[in-house]
Amino acid sequence: MTCNDCRNYCQTSPGKLTAIWDRFWKNNQFKKSSNSLIPTRATIALVGSPNVGKSLLFNLLTGSYTTVSNYPGTTVDISQGQAIIAGQTVSIIDTPGMYSLIPMTEEEQCSRDFLLTESIDLVIHVIDAKHLSRMLALTFQLMEIQLPVLLAVNMLDEAEKLGIWVNEKQLEASLGIPVVTLSAYKKRGIETLKAKVGNYVTTPALSYSY
Numbered sequence: 001m002t003c004n005d006c007r008n009y010c011q012t013s014p015g016k017l018t019a020i021w022d023r024f025w026k027n028n029q030f031k032k033s034s035n036s037l038i039p040t041r042a043t044i045a046l047v048g049s050p051n052v053g054k055s056l057l058f059n060l061l062t063g064s065y066t067t068v069s070n071y072p073g074t075t076v077d078i079s080q081g082q083a084i085i086a087g088q089t090v091s092i093i094d095t096p097g098m099y100s101l102i103p104m105t106e107e108e109q110c111s112r113d114f115l116l117t118e119s120i121d122l123v124i125h126v127i128d129a130k131h132l133s134r135m136l137a138l139t140f141q142l143m144e145i146q147l148p149v150l151l152a153v154n155m156l157d158e159a160e161k162l163g164i165w166v167n168e169k170q171l172e173a174s175l176g177i178p179v180v181t182l183s184a185y186k187k188r189g190i191e192t193l194k195a196k197v198g199n200y201v202t203t204p205a206l207s208y209s210y
């Protein structure tokens, strides 16, 4: 079934949303002075439950040149910034917290709509290492809808204090997607994250089969 076939049953109008987002990007993507108009090669979205460290990670990746806007038609904040990864300028989006692709709140609805309607080169699913198995449910949902997913297991410092150790390589082998363990708070694992994200920036055709 194509998207248009289900229009009568669903509230989301992909064409309309895309048009709104086109305007959003045009207004916000190159807001800085004209000598810093650097085209963005890839779009990377940070997604995950509330309070897992998405915004802290977003700030570490983008620095202070960010734009905060309302998601079209809502009062939900969505931040967009740029980062240099593997020598390329990439666009990083900090999405509102979501537990599942089946939305219960306006924030989740915005994040879900964003993921389903926009062209995204990589989704970084940020999870809390202390609640690994519970949070993997959304990872599987993202993989199921064929999005390119990188799992960022954050809050490693807190997990380690509780005696929880995460085996990055084993998790990568089990899930079949790239995994990075990190502590955004301690700035641990950020370079490894950038290196793995760099694969998506320099090799756009790279994809994983689940």
Ligand SMILES: Nc1nc2c(ncn2[C@@H]2O[C@H](COP(=O)(O)OP(=O)(O)O)[C@@H](O)[C@H]2O)c(=O)[nH]1
Residues within 6 Å of the ligand: 048, 049, 050, 051, 052, 053, 054, 055, 056, 057, 097, 154, 155, 156, 157, 158, 182, 183, 184, 185, 186
């Ligand atoms: N100990 C620890 N705290 C973190 C880490 N990452 C984020 N935090 C803290 O967790 C809280 C929520 O982070 P935030 O980035 O706002 O989460 P978001 O809701 O996913 O955007 C803040 O107080 C952060 O400073 C981490 O790796 N370790």
Ligand SMILES: [Mg+2]
Residues within 6 Å of the ligand: 054, 055, 056
């Ligand atoms: Mg946040």
